[in-house]
Amino acid sequence: MNRDWTLIETLLPQDTNPAGSIFGGVLMSLMDKAAAITAWRYARCEVVTAGAEKIAFIRPVRLGEVVKVEARVVCTGRTSIDMTVVVEAENVFTGESREAARGFFTMVALDGSGKPAEVPPWDPRTDEERRLCEAARERRAKRRGGE
Numbered sequence: 001m002n003r004d005w006t007l008i009e010t011l012l013p014q015d016t017n018p019a020g021s022i023f024g025g026v027l028m029s030l031m032d033k034a035a036a037i038t039a040w041r042y043a044r045c046e047v048v049t050a051g052a053e054k055i056a057f058i059r060p061v062r063l064g065e066v067v068k069v070e071a072r073v074v075c076t077g078r079t080s081i082d083m084t085v086v087v088e089a090e091n092v093f094t095g096e097s098r099e100a101a102r103g104f105f106t107m108v109a110l111d112g113s114g115k116p117a118e119v120p121p122w123d124p125r126t127d128e129e130r131r132l133c134e135a136a137r138e139r140r141a142k143r144r145g146g147e
């Protein structure tokens, strides 16, 4: 079972604002892409993004930095997959790397007719994985409470 995926990207001048920082929306798009690839590889079927929560931009990413986007499965429901996505940016000349953004994504698996489809149940293996899964279940319960 594939549980995580890391995208490595360099960004272009059109991805930046006039101050030379990468637009938040560009980073969110990369986060979504890493989450989708992870979900495809976990469920081995089509998926859609159902939600993204608590997206935090922690520090600006500068043009020229290399961006590493890691998506990791933390929990599953019947048809959905909860993930954490973390963005790190590295200055390739100094090697300095810092966390730039993070957030939670929920992807839903779809069957051939576009209906939500069951995903393999998550099997946490470590104390940290159990803690992350419990936190995801709490976010899920809060979402349901807010409906």
Ligand SMILES: CC(C)(COP(=O)(O)OP(=O)(O)OC[C@H]1O[C@@H](n2cnc3c(N)ncnc32)[C@H](O)[C@@H]1OP(=O)(O)O)[C@@H](O)C(=O)NCCC(=O)NCCS
Pocket (backbone or CB within 6 Å): 047, 048, 049, 050, 051, 052, 076, 077, 078, 079, 080, 081, 106, 108, 116, 143
């Ligand atoms: C996500 C979507 C498939 C859910 O369909 P639905 O008919 O509401 O299906 P259900 O109510 O059976 O929910 C299916 C799962 O989605 C989850 N879900 C639905 N809305 C959600 C939301 N806003 N955030 C997180 N999870 C959500 C449910 O909790 C459920 O998970 P579970 O089976 O693990 O308990 C549907 O709303 C959709 O297609 N949305 C558009 C997705 C899209 O276009 N994304 C952008 C491009 S990829």
